[in-house]
Every structure is written in structure tokens, then in C-alpha cells.
Amino acid sequence: MQTLKDKMYNYEVTPPSESWQIIASELDENKTGNSLLFKKRSEVFYLSLSAAAAISIFVFGLIFWESNNKGTDDKITAPKTTSNNESGIGKASMLSEDGNKESGSKYITITSPQGECVKISSKAARLILSSDDQNPPKPVVWSAKVNKWKDIMESNVFAPATANFLDVVELTHTLKMDN
Amino acid sequence: MNLRSNHTLTDADLIQGSIEGNRDIQELLYHRFSSKMYAVCLRYSGNAADAQDLLQEGFIKVFKNLNKFRGEGSFEGWMRRIFLNTSIEHYRKKVNMLSVTETQEVTIEDREWNILDDLAEKDIISMIHELSPGYRVVFNMHVIEGYSHKEIADILGINEGTSKSQLARAKGVLKKMVENRLNINRTVKEI
Numbered sequence: 001m002q003t004l005k006d007k008m009y010n011y012e013v014t015p016p017s018e019s020w021q022i023i024a025s026e027l028d029e030n031k032t033g034n035s036l037l038f039k040k041r042s043e044v045f046y047l048s049l050s051a052a053a054a055i056s057i058f059v060f061g062l063i064f065w066e067s068n069n070k071g072t073d074d075k076i077t078a079p080k081t082t083s084n085n086e087s088g089i090g091k092a093s094m095l096s097e098d099g100n101k102e103s104g105s106k107y108i109t110i111t112s113p114q115g116e117c118v119k120i121s122s123k124a125a126r127l128i129l130s131s132d133d134q135n136p137p138k139p140v141v142w143s144a145k146v147n148k149w150k151d152i153m154e155s156n157v158f159a160p161a162t163a164n165f166l167d168v169v170e171l172t173h174t175l176k177m178d179n
Numbered sequence: 180m181n182l183r184s185n186h187t188l189t190d191a192d193l194i195q196g197s198i199e200g201n202r203d204i205q206e207l208l209y210h211r212f213s214s215k216m217y218a219v220c221l222r223y224s225g226n227a228a229d230a231q232d233l234l235q236e237g238f239i240k241v242f243k244n245l246n247k248f249r250g251e252g253s254f255e256g257w258m259r260r261i262f263l264n265t266s267i268e269h270y271r272k273k274v275n276m277l278s279v280t281e282t283q284e285v286t287i288e289d290r291e292w293n294i295l296d297d298l299a300e301k302d303i304i305s306m307i308h309e310l311s312p313g314y315r316v317v318f319n320m321h322v323i324e325g326y327s328h329k330e331i332a333d334i335l336g337i338n339e340g341t342s343k344s345q346l347a348r349a350k351g352v353l354k355k356m357v358e359n360r361l362n363i364n365r366t367v368k369e370i
Contacts, residue, residue, distance in 0.1 A: 004322065004323075005323055005325065007303075008218075008222065008323045009323055009324075011218040011300045011304075013214060014213075014214050015217040015231065015234055016231055019217075019235060020206060020209050020210075020213075023238050023239060024205075024206070027202075027239065030239075
């Protein structure tokens with residue numbers, strides 16, 4: 001057995017001549033392959049990063065634009081002729097940015113002559129419009145009625161608060177006296 | 180400079196040059212050890228094509244791991260272990276170890292192996308190729324490399340009894356092959 005072991009252990013066979021070429025090319029590929037792989041990975045990384053940044057900018061831009069649009073949809077611009085408004089009650093024009101007279105939403109925001117934004121029910125929009133002399137046409141009867149209310153409110157020094165029951169009683173009394 | 184004919188370089192020079200990436204030195208290292216390593220690959224593989232694949236894979240591992248060689252023991256021994264491990268990895272899936280009990284073993288006296296001594300290495304290799312992968316690996320590891328059954332069992336993940344039985348069966352198959360070959364030769368001579 002010893003002879004067989006020695007014989008086979010030290011046995012030598014010349015390998016095919018192309019073996020070294022294959023090994024050398026494999027080593028070259030490994031050497032360049034790693035750097036190419038790294039380069040590829042870097043390129044992919046930076047491309048992904050750029051794409052992510054672009055998408056983020058687009059999405060944030062869209063959200064910002066949407067929110068801006070939504071904000072202006074319901075916004076009612078303050079009338080330009082409020083300087084001659086003696087009563088101090090703001091007459092808001094119902095023009096929204098897209099030119100619609102009325103907003104379809106539940107609430108509208110009006111801007112008073114002092115620049116304060118007030119959120120009120122859209123049901124009151126028609127009433128405000130009616131009180132605006134600059135936005136004809138409207139029924140003469142309705143306009144006369146509104147003007148009458150305006151006069152009452154302007155002449156009345158008492159401003160009742162709805163939360164106070166005594167104020168409500170006082171208001172009723174005042175109205176009866178006016179009549 | 181013709182590096183192939185330059186035998187003045189020591190193994191340490193070849194190792195250092197190869198680590199530095201000198202392709203000529205790497206080629207010289209390859210040519211110094213390729214014949215022995217190819218013989219190892221031939222013993223563990225089933226054919227020359229597989230042996231060539233093992234040789235290439237083994238040398239690439241050698242060049243990649245040269246910096247891990249600490250200089251403890253011979254460089255050739257270190258390389259042999261790499262080729263042995265590569266061969267075992269390559270054939271681990273093919274090795275179908277059948278666990279058999281000690282009583283099932285085929286016992287062959289060592290003296291009967293003298294007949295293999297008379298055969299040329301090339302003939303022995305061709306007979307080894309005819310063994311099943313399991314028999315071949317155990318036969319090579321125990322008979323040629325000198326591993327104990329316990330070591331073989333640990334490396335291949337089998338039990339010691341399986342290693343012994345695989346070797347016994349491998350010997351039985353080889354014995355039959357040798358007898359057939361001798362009978363053929365005798366017949367040819369008589370004719």
C-alpha cells in the first residue's frame with residue numbers, strides 16, 4: 001500500500017495548455033470586475049438618489065400647489081372700495097380667483113375692510129351680495145329690504161350678543177319700540 | 180526574461196510576487212505546481228474535463244488566498260489542502276454515502292493490493308474514475324492522502340462506519356477491475 005500511496009501522491013500530469021490562459025483571464029476579470037462592479041454600483045446609487053430627489057421635489061411641489069389652490073378656492077377678496085364704507089360693515093365681493101360668483105363649499109371666507117378674515121356659512125353669501133351695491137342686478141324689493149336692515153343696524157347703538165339671554169330680551173324690546 | 184526556465188526563484192519569491200499581482204510570477208507559480216495539482220484533481224474527479232475545472236477553480240482560490248499562507252508547513256501541502264477542499268466541495272452533492280454496518284464490509288487483505296503496484300499510475304487513475312464519487316473520495320482521502328476514518332468522517336460529515344464501509348466497497352470494486360484487466364491481458368498474451 002505504501003508503494004501505491006507514494007506512487008499516486010507524487011504522480012504528475014501536465015494539464016491542458018489552455019488552463020493557464022483561462023485562469024489568467026479569470027483573475028483579470030476578478031480584478032477589473034470588482035472595480036467595474038463598484039463603479040456600476042456607484043452609478044446606480046447616484047442615479048437612484050437623483051431620481052428619488054426629483055420625485056420628492058415633484059411630489060412636494062404638487063402637494064404645495066394643491067394646498068395653495070384649495071386655499072384660494074374659497075377665498076373671497078376684499079372689496080377695493082371699502083374706504084367709503086361708513087358703517088364699517090365689510091361688503092365682500094364674492095369673486096373667487098376663478099371668477100365664480102359663489103363658492104360651492106359649505107363655508108366662505110370674507111375679508112373685512114380692516115383686513116380680518118371671517119369664515120361664515122355660504123348660505124349668507126346671497127345676503128352679502130344683496131347688500132353690495134356694486135354687484136347688480138338684484139330684485140328691487142329685496143334690495144330695499146336689505147337697505148332697511150342696514151339702516152336699522154347702523155342706527156342701533158345696542159349690539160346684542162346671542163349668548164346672553166338678557167341681550168336677546170333687550171333686542172326684542174328695542175325692535176318693538178322701533179316699530 | 181523567460182520565467183518558465185527560471186528555477187532560481189524560491190517558493191517564497193513566487194508567493195510574494197503573486198501577492199503583488201505580478202502575472203509572470205503567478206504563471207511561474209502555476210507551472211511549478213500545476214502538474215501535481217492536476218494529478219490530485221484527476222484522482223478526485225470522474226473525468227479530465229472535470230479535473231480541468233477543478234484545477235482552474237483551485238488555482239484561482241490559491242491566488243486569492245495567498246496572503247493567508249503563514250509559512251507554517253510546506254507551500255505544496257497548503258495548496259494540496261485547497262485542491263482537496265475544492266474537490267470535496269465540488270463532489271459533496273454527488274457523494275451518496277450509504278451507511279452500512281461493520282458486518283457488511285467487504286474485507287480485503289492488504290497483500291491483495293500488491294497487484295495495484297504493478298499497474299501504471301495512468302491505469303490506476305482510469306480505474307479510480309470508474310468508482311462512484313463516494314467511493315472515490317474516501318479511497319483517495321484514506322489510501323493516498325492518509326487521512327484517518329475519523330478525519331474523513333469529520334470532513335465529509337458522515338460517520339466513521341460509513342467511511343470504513345465506503346473504503347471497503349471501493350477496494351472490492353477496484354479488485355474486480357484489476358482482476359478483469361489482468362485476465363484480459365492474459366488472454367491477449369495467449370492469443
